[in-house]
Amino acid sequence: MDTNALRSFVRAAELGQFQHAADELGVTQQAMSKRIASLERELEVRLFTRTARGVELTLDGQAFLPHAQSIVAGVERALTAVRPGSRALRIDVLGLRSAQAVVLHDYWRSHPETDLDVVTLRVNDPRVVVAAIEAGDIDASFRTVTDPAALPPGLQMIHAFDTPLELLVGPRHPLAAARRLTPPQLRKHRIWVPGIAPRSEWADFYDQLATAFDLRIDAAGPHFGDEVLLDTLAESSDVATLIGARDRYMWPANHDLRRIPVVDPTLAYPLSLILPSANPHPGLRGVIAHLGTLPRLPDTAWLPSWATTPQRGDDSTGNTRGPRPRPRP
Numbered sequence: 001m002d003t004n005a006l007r008s009f010v011r012a013a014e015l016g017q018f019q020h021a022a023d024e025l026g027v028t029q030q031a032m033s034k035r036i037a038s039l040e041r042e043l044e045v046r047l048f049t050r051t052a053r054g055v056e057l058t059l060d061g062q063a064f065l066p067h068a069q070s071i072v073a074g075v076e077r078a079l080t081a082v083r084p085g086s087r088a089l090r091i092d093v094l095g096l097r098s099a100q101a102v103v104l105h106d107y108w109r110s111h112p113e114t115d116l117d118v119v120t121l122r123v124n125d126p127r128v129v130v131a132a133i134e135a136g137d138i139d140a141s142f143r144t145v146t147d148p149a150a151l152p153p154g155l156q157m158i159h160a161f162d163t164p165l166e167l168l169v170g171p172r173h174p175l176a177a178a179r180r181l182t183p184p185q186l187r188k189h190r191i192w193v194p195g196i197a198p199r200s201e202w203a204d205f206y207d208q209l210a211t212a213f214d215l216r217i218d219a220a221g222p223h224f225g226d227e228v229l230l231d232t233l234a235e236s237s238d239v240a241t242l243i244g245a246r247d248r249y250m251w252p253a254n255h256d257l258r259r260i261p262v263v264d265p266t267l268a269y270p271l272s273l274i275l276p277s278a279n280p281h282p283g284l285r286g287v288i289a290h291l292g293t294l295p296r297l298p299d300t301a302w303l304p305s306w307a308t309t310p311q312r313g314d315d316s317t318g319n320t321r322g323p324r325p326r327p328r329p
Contacts, residue, residue, distance in 0.1 A: 195223025
């Protein structure tokens with residue numbers, strides 16, 4: 001079926017005028033009439049009746065319209081999917097205060113001409129994110145599929161950057177006066193990370209971190225939001241949490257919270273970028289180039305096992321990439 005004829009039918013039905021629809025679609029009224037006539041012959045029904053004010057749908061036309069609108073909308077989505085440069089670059093981040101959002105904001109500030117749409121899908125299962133990229137709902141996501149073999153063939157996952165971790169504590173905590181901490185100094189202290197979702201990449205991360213350094217990672221209780229977490233830290237003498245060095249947090253001055261780097265080795269969270277293997281949005285090239293300029297981790301750094309696993313795909317610039325291995329502690 002001729003999609004141009006369907007588009008002409010839909011606009012004529014919506015506007016009630018062949019001429020107005022023709023003007024909008026950039027064709028002559030004669031061409032519009034021929035398209036509608038051809039469609040009516042194919043369907044073997046009349047779609048319009050002429051009136052003094054234009055055209056009106058027949059009963060058959062009214063029955064056909066919602067289906068034609070659905071087809072036209074699907075065609076438009078398909079065209080958008082193969083012409084990604086015609087729309088804003090949509091990238092999913094875990095949160096608007098996360099390191100990913102901070103890095104994207106830095107990129108946009110130096111490239112304000114970029115038409116960028118930062119979204120948060122608010123899902124924990126990476127399979128949902130993968131499906132959103134496959135459907136064209138988003139162009140890329142700062143997520144990790146910890147088993148690269150589970151990544152669909154049409155997608156690639158590249159190393160984005162690594163974010164060092166810091167211990168966040170209140171003024172009454174025993175470690176509050178430290179300028180730096182090593183992982184052994186964190187042992188036996190309660191590190192509260194509420195809301196660790198099963199099957200999420202961060203659940204795997206914290207499992208490996210706790211095992212590697214014999215840490216007490218406590219995920220008990222629901223996560224009522226960052227504000228509640230920060231209030232708890234400010235009031236507690238025994239609760240701490242881990243945050244990324246680039247994560248943006250704000251709290252009242254009287255909370256007097258302290259961000260303390262963890263070193264020897266630096267504990268780091270690896271971040272990946274998932275995007276289509278073929279025909280990625282052109283705007284991703286600049287973002288990926290910016291990621292390559294971010295500071296690297298020190299030589300003594302700890303990352304989870306999946307951060308050193310080779311990953312499928314390239315970086316859309318012709319170079320095969322994967323997470324850079326780091327020395328293990």
